[in-house]
Amino acid sequence: MENLTVSAGSEELVHGINFEIRRGERVGLIGESGSGKSLTCLSVIGLLDRGLSATGRITFGSVPTAATTAGSEPEGLDLLTADENELARIRGDRLSMVFQEPMTALNPLMKVGDQLSEVIRIHRPKTPNVRDKVDELLSSVQIPDPARTATVYPHQMSGGQRQRVMLAMAMANGPDLLLADEPTTALDVTVQKRVLNLMVHQVQHAGSSLLFITHDLGVVSEVCDRVIIMRHGRIVESGSIHRVFTAPEHPYTRALIAASSLETHPTTGRLLTLDTPKDFEHSPPDHSDAAAGLPVVSASVPAEPQPEIEHLTLCAESAPAVFNTVDSPAIRVRDLTRTYGKNRVFGKSRTVQALRGVSFDVARGQRFGIVGESGCGKSTLLRLLTALDQPTSGRIEVAGNSIVGRSERHLRWLRDSMQLVFQDPMGSLDPRMSVTDIIAEPIHRASRQERRFRVEELLEQVGLPISAAGKYPHEFSGGQRQRIAIARALATRPQILIADEAVSALDVSVRAQVLNLLDDLVKEYQLTLVFVSHDLNVVRHSCDVVAVMKGGRIVECGPADSVMASPDHPYTAELVAAIPHVREGAP
Amino acid sequence: MSNDRAASVTTSRPPLTNGQHVRRRGGTPLVIAGGTLVSLVLVMAIVSLMWTPQDPTATDAVNRLASPSATHWLGTDGLGRDIASMVLAGSRVPLMVGLGTVAVGFTIGVPIGIVAAMTDRGAGMWLMRGNDILQAFPALLLAIVLAAVFGPSTLTAVTALGLGLAPGVARVVRSGTLQVLSREYSLAARAAGRGPLYLAVRHVLPNIRGILIVQASVGFAIAILAEAALSFLGLGTPPPAASWGRMLQDGQSVLQIAPLTILWPGMAVAVAVLGFNLLGDGLRDRFDPRMDVTR
């Protein structure tokens, strides 16, 4: 790729980048949102959206390796100037791509088998018995019972399975180059691990080269040999995995590595962020830790002394344990169950058991983390804790009084004492309301003057300029919106703060700032924090205690470090092992 | 407070989601085109309140069906009335019917839609069943029976057409409200102890404002067409109030010998309806197309 520039009308988004991918090489393209990494990938395959135009030159075919004599004309094809017919011939055959969102990438109205056989028939119309080729492809991506799966529709498969079908589809004709645009971002950690291994295996087996786009350093280090780091449409650094991750030259790379592995400032215990003062000489983590494969993460120091918590594991034969038992807890939960779906009188009743009996306490001032993959029941649990949903059975007491079965009128006190922060910065703020109205929403009885004063106070506390009060959500970045959401949650000075995947949707660099903000506010307001996430590292940093959930039950709970360092329950072990982390240099 | 808590404003523009450039605000040419046509009709109605070239009700049997001339810019109709003034004055009735229909349609449709969405489990289901029944009564059918029952009048036309519009509005508002309620800011409001009324006024209405405006413009267009059809069946606004529909009906008997008497009102109706439809389309593109739940 030479001098690739992508612009939307007059505005340049990618400013003349150059790089090469040799045959069979696996290259990672890393950058935060807005860095132009996806635009680069899409210009290679020529599927840029209508408003965007790409200039420069992308040669595809034989890169002049040392072996070919200098004089011979490289018979490669310039993808940017190729016409639709030429591009159509090589897409899916010699050049293929896997996209990020598995749920919408397959045609919902066509059977999976047909969509797979289509890519074969387009490029190799005369292949005999395509049906067997499809079954073979499906089993090559470890999909059980391929014959039956081929007749199934996409909506009947899980996210992981669909992504594996996409992979099979991309690799069907043994492409020279596979493009992967954040293929596993939407997947759970354990599923992600399996898909990544599969991808590496397939690419090596077919001898094709790989361009892997992601914002997650850990994932890249698992998959690629070489890495290119992009920021604001420019390449800031590139090189082998080992060299870049152990001796980053560019400051942005250093900060990115620190932020993504949640490194903390040795003295303040706060996470290093992009704006950590430059003078501070970043000492690379000592070699040994990196070698041991465990990122050096030290939990920030909790404010007041915490009660001694024993490390309990759910084992089949013993009675269902009550985890994290504490006397006079902020929150007390006993045998909580919740089932969805109508069990209809006639015909099969289809019910889903979201929670199958959960009992635990949360001490006052404690930072209680809940970890689990999608479908383990953690968001249902949160809804029940905040009385936005009623349990099928079981008791919940907040600060001593029960909140189950109470009508909204009797829950006024709960609304003031417990508040919520959501995951999606886009969806948690009403686009049509000003920041002042948003933040002041929980404040019921107050004059206009008091509300304005309180809003300004909160804005300052979450590190936003007072001038933000009059603006609207679309004028802010993801990180800033999450700060507004936190300000709203603190409007009534609650005792308990519930964070539902509060940082999962943020870029790595912004994530550190928000986590630091949360730690400070928890100390300042002596909050009891219930922090839910699918990312074990984040929970380990921010929480004193962590509970691991699976299939509607808590399987293990205890102090964060001990659960992470020596997981008892096999599932927890699998979770910890599945975390992608920076490993030794490429083979 | 150490300064590193202060956020550094990394990117000013809203983040680009992986390569998909945020959609440009389309639809402006449609809004301009629709807007001009609609304002043309509004100006005609307002002007006709004060002035018309001739008295629209003055009959002059001697020179009936006269072709366009200096005094009668567009000629005269079967009773010798000046067509230009009638087209001007005739714009008032369809606009009134349009306004009335949209008003009735919205006052019934919007609350039903919101309540049905908010009580989606329980009463909402039955409310929507009732809505289906109302939708099964085509508006014009209702208008014909009501007009015949209480005598043709603008009021019966508006009630019938309003009742006809309401179920459509209710259905669209319900799906819009369901979308808003599923968003996290609604959950946050409920968690902040806010009741359904607050949710409806502060969160639902502002966010479905786009759909409402599109439904209003479509409703206006349908009402104008229906008023013309009703008058054509002799059940619309009674004489002597000039209305385009009546002019079309009167013109039908002289179609062979004086086609212009029917073409002018026909064009007027077409311009008005085209105007509202273009405006509706343009506004739909202007507001977030993602909320495009008008289907």
Add this chain to the structure above:
Amino acid sequence: MLLNALRRVGVFALTVFVASLVVFFLLGVLPGDPARAQLGLQASEEQVQALREQLGVDRPLPVRYLEWITGFFTGDMGVSYASRSPVGPQVLDALQVTLLLVLGGIGVAVLIALPLGILAAVRHHRPDGTLFSGLSQLGISIPNFLAGLLLIAVFSVALGWLPSGGWQPPVAGVDFLRHIALPALALGLVNGAILARYTRAAVLEVMREDFMRTARAKGLKPGAALVRHGLRNALVPVVTVTSIEFANLIIGAVVIETVFVIPGLGSTLIRAVANRDLIMIQSIVMCVVILVLLVNLLVDLLRPVIDPRLRIAS
């Protein structure tokens, strides 16, 4: 799957029952005395009262309702006040005519809408794309009776190719086609334009979907991707809209039947209302309501066939 269909049919039956209640009591309040309307200007009071008894118009509403509703579903819809002959055959004949007209209308509408809508969507950023969508906009703004009048003026009076009105049953073959051509065209033009707009929107929406990008990444050219993957997905919303359009078409038929003098449900209804023929009005309105609900039911049952996501795994 079957269970779901049964539930829907149950809801349909309930809706029809409630609709019949609404229809009957709405018309019960109709002022203007049917007996007086029959006997005309000169009839004396006793004669009117005698006819009223004979027609049973003065019996309490619930009694008349039961008699009518039980009759309705056994085909005997009672005797019309005006024509004194059973309502059933008359309504069914009129129904058959209107159904044929509406099916003709839908045929024309679909023939216009699909090509126009798809072309408008596919080339929506190029000048001829805006021309197509402009054409469909124009089609919507012309009242269908005006279109009818113009078609008569051109094709029957001026060119003399087609009759200006009247009706021939299908058995009359070519004559039937010649009589249905203009009315179906007038009906189809307007509704075709509406359908074209929905088709355009649906195709535009589908073209933005991720699986279309996957299709392109597989090596399909834009046209092939649209045909193989896009159109079927665009079909789902269009089919739903067609059921709503069907109700509009029935009503459009009322006006068209008056312009083309076709003895369908529409013109029969208008005459029945003028004669205060209560039983006839009730039966026709019920027929229309049942027709609309039936179409909605059929579309509801058809949708899972097109969209597997709606098939609840039994």
Add this chain to the structure above:
Amino acid sequence: MKETHTMKKLFQSGTPLAACLAVSALALSACGAGGDDPVNGEDEGGEATSTGENSDANISIGMFAVPANLDFTTTGGAAVFEALLYNVYEGLVQLDAEGEIQPLLAESWEISDDGQEFTFQLQEGVTFHDGTEFDADIVKFSLERLDEWSANTPEALAAIDSVEIVDDYEVTVALSEPDYNALFWLAGPLGAMFSPDSVDDLATDANGTGPFEFVTYENAVRMEFARNDDYWGDPAGVAGVELVYYEDASAAANAIRTGGVDAILRSEAFDQFESFEAEEEIEVRVGSSQGVVVMSMNPDHEALAQDEVREALHRAIDKESVMAAATAGYGEILGGPSVPTDPYYIDFTGTYDYDPDAAQDLLDSADVDDLSLTFNVPNRAYAEASAQVIQDNLSEIGVDVTLQTQEFPAVWVEENMVNQDFDLTIINHVEPRNMNNYAFPEYYWGYDSEEARDLFAEAAAATDDDEYASSMEELTELLVEDTPGVWLYNPPNVGLATEGVSGLPLNDLGVGIDLSDVTVSE
């Protein structure tokens, strides 16, 4: 054969709309191009009689008013009997083209000196279409059944006391009091002869003795007759008649232009007659009708009760422009309640000629200034057109009129005739000799004059035409003087016929439309 359309007709006819629209004919023109427009309905070649008439031809005639059913003994309105009387049903006597009473099923008759006994000698060898014999018993059965009628003013023959059978073919009708009009009413629907066993399904079938047999009636669409081959009189001129009902006047006009029908009766497409007259294939025949379009003024209204006010309104209305608006100038302006075909007709148009200033003076003399009236208008084209002109005329003399359209017949009949809740109202009374209703104070006109009632009785007791005519003339003079209503115009009876169609009745006499002498020639 019927005239066929060719492309040349398009340019030669030169109607402005046709020319400009044909050129911009829409691209998506319907199927079925090709100039020749096959005649609908089978048309087997019949032998042509001397004057080229084809006695086996069929004729299709466009009609306007739609019969609700076939039983004119219980269904009001002229639509039913105008089609069936003289064609399927026959009475003892009939009215000829000039309105004179002629023999029909009664060969001859005598009236006793006191005018209370009528003796009829009946035609022999007459059978109903279902074969029943026609004799004195049929006459006795039919006339005595009159009190079972509930429509078409059976009380007009209330005077009939008894019917005696003298022998098989002679019968005497005794009246309780002399009634000169009796024979006139017997010539109408009231005199129709019915066979006893076909009286039950009168609404759906028709069994008479007339020149045509009833075939079928598709409600509100078409009615079909076939020639009665063993008719007692001279057979009908055509083999079959099809009456096609067009509720919309211009649709009928289009039909005759495109060969859909051969003729149209009672057409109200007034605005198109000019263009029809220009075309030589279609003949426009303007006859007179029995109709009286009258604007009645409610005597209970305190202003309208004063004679000067009623006279002022009468003078303020420009009847010429009213008729021009309503019927494009076709028809006769009326001064009084009688129509030109009535034997006692006098032209009163001069008494209250159009003079707005005189009308204004009359109003001032009655010191009535800001008078405001409601005007109930049935939703019929002629009524709405007339009302809008009248409203404009009356506003010239400061009378503010608000129009109130009411759906005809149901709402208009209820509001005006039953409840008499109106200031002004307007309607076209189509029944013949409708001015007789001025004898009844409870009729919606509310005219209560002792003197008028005496004159009515005097006319009824008349024994010969002159005596009857002179008392009726005296009566009309009185009515015109009192002006209970403003008689506007007598609408025309306009018939359209394509080339070769002849024998259609010119005038509408308020009885049956006799189609027996209609013929179609090449």
